[in-house]
Amino acid sequence: MVLNEEQRLLHSTIRDFLNQRAPVAALRELRDNRNPQGFDSDLWNELIELGVSSIVLNEDNGGLGFGWMGLGAVMEEIGRHLTATPMLSSIVIGAALIEAADDHHSTDLLPDVVAGTRNLAFACDEGLRYNPGATAAALENGLLQGEKTFVINGPGATDFLVLARTAADSKGTDGLSLILVPRDAAGVTVNRIHSVDGHSFAQIKFDQVAVDNQQIIGVPDRAWDTVAPILDRATLALAAEMLGGARELLERTLAYLNDREQFDVKIGSFQALQHRCAQLFCQLELAQSVVYKGLSAIDQGQQDVAKLASHAKVLAIDCYQKMSNEAVQMHGGMGITDEVDIGLFLKRSRVCNQMLGDSSFHRERFAKLCGY
């Protein structure tokens, strides 16, 4: 549950790189220019050169062996800098799904994804909230019909991994398959969603899209068996990103409290603020411990991290939400201006809250897994 030497080096390399190359200002630029794909390709290529896309691949696929703790360190920095990248969608979820299927796609598609020449987006959500069990998109007689929403990295993707119902009369997460659909296939319409945090999502319509068996990734009708554990890992990675954001907010707020003076003293000397900061720190370290527990459990070969993933996500949500509210409050009037970055973290936190399942979803799942 601590980083080893190589992981620490990776961590500081990524931190230094993002500090110089992509501070929060880089996100502002994407947002203000309404960048159509939602991320900066040059930046993504440079990150790939630093190895981020191969961190957790198997060694035969060119994996670097940094493990999930190493990946967590990268995600933390992404969270600290609010970096918009296809990391979560295309690598942590996409590449992992392709790799797990272990079929011809692993040789045809995987190297391109890892090299960044192709980009994947996992098309899952359909309604107001994440709920894979309610998937209605369906493949019948070789035609895919359905609508996906809030697809992470949708606008920048070259291919979609679509979760769709393939077994007639199936319910919940049974009877689903994962289907690879190129963005330019006939019948696919992609609409960019400009989300509150300046990142990019898409609404995607699949209207009578022709699909052949080659496009099914992994075992037909049984996609959930492979998808679920990968989403659990992705959820832990996302929680690591969220806590990176929360940690950055705490540090920025402390710096402000040590700088700003009112009533002739630093406002950081007021106990009303000190105690709240101390509580936020405790909450952050508690949540961080669960994230590390989950990531290191994967590194130790634990197959099922479902409970830890839900646990980590809930604590990360609570922490980031509280931290961002308090950061705004403690910056006084400045906190609600667009000029300071605090508001960008506030918005990002709410988006992260809902990605891959909100607090209610994961609390319910945790309770079920614990048997009450």
Place this chain on the structure above:
Amino acid sequence: MSPIDEFRQQARAWLEENCPASQRRPVVKDEQIWAGRDRVFATPDAKLWFERMRDKGWTAPTWPTEYGGGGLSSEEEKVLEKEMARLNCRPALYDLGLWMLGPALLVHGNEAQKQEHLSKIVRGDIRWAQGYSEPAAGSDLASLKTRAVDMGDHFLVNGTKIWTTQADKADWIFALVRTDASGTKHQGISFILIDMRSAGVSTTPIELISGESEFCQTFFDDVKVPRENIVGGLDNGWTVAKELLKHERKLMATMESIVQREDESLVELAAEYIGMDESGKLNDSNIRSRITDQLMTAEALEYLNERLFFQYRSKQVDSGLPLTIKYLGTNAIQQKDELLLEILGNHGLSWQEQSHTPREHNIVQNWAYNKAHTIAGGTSEIQLNIIAKRALGLPA
């Protein structure tokens, strides 16, 4: 096999052979093995277990063997704790001397003091009390006023201490006294060891909201204390006290795991008192949701402890991290107590009601007693002050 794995195997085998079955159940208050001249054991098994652990030096696993300790490294101690937890072994000895005074003596005591006191502590022969707080000196401990006047070969102690846990049952007390009132309040304090049988020492028990009388007010009226009973040098008591507070905070944090072991599973209790629907969900969705909060906090605390252990082991300790444990751990206990009480419904409202089970009575009594956790050993507010300054660097 690595040496630590070898130790794990040996410890496991020894515990399995030597810990009686009755000592492998969650400990209840009446069966705790407290040190003291008038030590009593609830059962013959308790005595056996205590004696075996004592003779192995494992009542104080990391203390040097020359003082009767186990001579283990901190890593071995962690392994031993884990193995004991795995078998549910009860602690073999309870004593403030073991938890607090001993570690401070190891750092600040002179050789004669170590020889005199440490092995008696390991052997559970003496029960110690802690005489810090006074009626007018709580969080602001350094404002204490109990005086010790230098009479040459001895000191003459006058004043009063309060909240002294088990002072009425203790054989000795370690206390902070003022030996010089001329400087700032942190100067002129000395750390002194006093035999409770000395003439002029008296105690009055104080009844608590839980109905117990765990602590006393302790009075010192012209008590003569030999000069050699000062620890760490005259007027240097604050340094010793700080060392000891470190151990007290650690203790309070581990109290969480002690308490955890002795009490209830929220889910089991709720299943019994509230019931579940056909789908296996608790019938009260609000309680169910708050159980989730509590379990998530309690389990996260275990991971925090585990993370800290790995940090120590790899010598990369985040200095702020240990400071969070007492604040979080004590809150978590109380959060749980509130839920337990609520789950009992009106069976959680009566007081020593004959028709209610001992288990129900325990829950109510613990709920009341455990309010002390966020006060004893430095209140939660004081913990937050410390975190703000030391971990976060906010101005004084």
